[in-house]
Amino acid sequence: GTLEYGNAWERREDMAFDDGILNASVYTGFDSWLGPMLFGIGWREDGDGVVFLEIGKPF
Incomplete structure (x- = not known):
């Protein structure tokens, strides 16, 4: 299994740790x-x- 936390932003200055999304x-x-x-x-x-x-298999 996996547990991930993150997001994607258009601009670097928009990045914020509390703006992430938890996925599993x-x-x-x-x-x-x-x-x-x-x-x-x-x-x-x-x-x-x-x-x-x-x-x-992936190719």
Whole structure:
């Protein structure tokens, strides 16, 4: 799993530590006949979430 805190700003002077967003994810991976598979869920502090499935090797 991961735990991340950050954000993106257009200008350097707009950067502020208290303006970040907390994100987390939990995932598992295994080998399959299609190649490596990675399945997981992720969410951020405001409640938005995502489910993901990756199949095969990146190229």
